Amino acid sequence: MSKRITIDPITRIEGHLRIDVEVDNGKVTKAWSSGQMWRGVELILLGRDPRDAWAITQRICGVCTTVHAITSVRAVENALGLEVPINAQFIRNMIASAHALHDHIVHFYHLSALDFVDVVSALKADPDATSKLAESLSDWGMNSRHIMAQTKEKLATFVGSGQLGPFANGYWGHPAMKLTPEVNLLAVTHYLQALEAQRHASKIVTILGSKSPHIQNLAVGGVSNPIATDSQSVLTVERLLAVKEHIDALSEFVRKVYLPDVAAIGAFYADWTQYGKGITNYISSPEFPTDSKGTQFMVPGGHIPDADLSKYKPFTTFGDSYLRDGVEESVKHAWYTYSKPGALHPYVGETTPHYTDFQDEGKYSWLKAPTFYGKRAQVGPLANVLCGLAAGHQPTATYATQMLNTVSSLLGSKVGPEILHSTIGRHAARAIRAGVMAEVLGQNWSMLLENIGKGDHTTFNKPTFPKGEVMGFGMHEAPRGLLSHWTVIKDGKIANYQCVVPSTWNAGPRDENDEIGPYEASLMDNPIADPEQPLEVLRTVHSFDPCLACAVHVHDDEKREIVQVKAL
């Protein structure tokens, strides 16, 4: 007898993502991923000045502000064929990599670790043993017995106060929780230290972006940061030196805390390398351009069909035609209508809402279903890391090897990159990518200083908009994966604008051929120990770092449970 479970919302963003699964004999047999909120930002942009689009699109989401801003200016620049001064590329690259580090760290420690870490169990830990364990994993300077004992004390007070805050909706004592009290205490200690670490990333974005959370320094054609070596009001060497201190602190945290923690927690949950594979057709954007045209990149990206790294095909430039020509979106199962049958390319994409009820076999989501040459594709750090491995990208290979070696030695048996195609593998890939991001951030800092040292202070090329119609798209490897903005500009005004966001790729509903999407596919066969507490579903969906752009932010003083789990 099968049982239907509905979880709404599955993230802690109200009204965004609903997941329904059917469970038969303790395993998921059917799944539906549904975006519960209409994102009509495309319509707001029609008729506007393309130079303003980035400032508007960065309001789509509170988590992904800068990534929409960067992708938007790239889309307009691509439409105009406009080159970007390399100083501006370096500054954008630093903002993007610092933002990615912020996102990856916050996602792991503050959002998804709680699916694996039993906070209450940490109260039973021995601080001495915890410290010894931590010191066996890395030489991080904040793993002492004293610090572990302090965390335990803090936690006891906090739990005693009854105000659990971010820990309130955890599944404490769930049979699927497997860490020892010591590993749990270690994770809680690093949760607190991660709050400090993410502040370094925020500071970098704030200094370079002039303001946060919404950066102010972008412009179509470059950045608006004037560079001067002697002025107070602009980007000075002194400010850049402050940025370097934050970069170093952040990099140390990633290498000595984040990477070893993911390896350790992952090794305890080795069974989760067997679940969550889902769609193994991967796409990812090359990122961190080092030339003005966007033809040379520090981290590769491209397409890997059917998990076969030998068939990797790179995307080589901004505006890459293999990427451009492969993308379509279907609304057969989404709450929209198109004026013609079939899926549509984003340049001719339409945003006409058509709400029905939640129909298992019909329409059930506000997300469209994107495809790449007719097939579903998974995006995200896993796709990015696999492309890096396929392309022989050295930093990716280094951090991946390190991660897999640590896991192998903790497990006492050798594991290879094949374990990455899984729920826990997506977490591992995110940490590997964070290692790469830390290097990219430091290198862009050095390249910027070196170029300024040569006397090049240029940060902006003025755009000119032709009469008639031009079109272009911007691509970016955002923390959640490949993000693209597509725009048609007519007589200097926006005539069409479509955002194809990472969570649309991963969380989209069934497509034109009724094929399930990556979230849905990854849930298949997941074990469900207790339908009233479907922790396993959360683990798999959270491993994608779900963020369905647009963040409702309403204070609601009705006293009701926020997460509704219905097991029918």
Added chain:
Amino acid sequence: MRVVVLGVGNILMSDEGIGVHAVTALEQAYCLPDSVEIIDGGTSGMDCLDRIAEADLLLIADCMRSPGKQPGDISRIADAEINAWFKTKISPHQVGLSDVLAACCFHGISPKKVVLVGVQPASFETSMQLTPQVAAVLPQVIAKLVAELTDFGITVSPKAA
């Protein structure tokens, strides 16, 4: 003395953005001392942790749905009421404001006083404009924020026209 005035909300969703509109208008219309920082927080959370931490007063402007209220009605909750509300209601936002406040609490760096001025929304339609009902009370919301600052001993004066 350090005061943070934080406007939160999504300005692409009409009344959802009232908090941001209010603090932006406050900054434009009033002279504020250096001890007061205005933040357009949008829908972000953790990015604001640094500045919220250990503030003497955190004054939040947001939209707030309350049963039985009319669009444009203004509510105020503070300190213990906010904590009580967090107990029953976990964050509606991904590492949203309530998570940041809880993280501050866990860390022992909570703002000393927290006041939330909330406005009942009429609509969350996709639009960069407030609805007429909510736009009409914007001056009152700003006046309320000014009154809160004045009560806290901050000198606030209108900018010369």
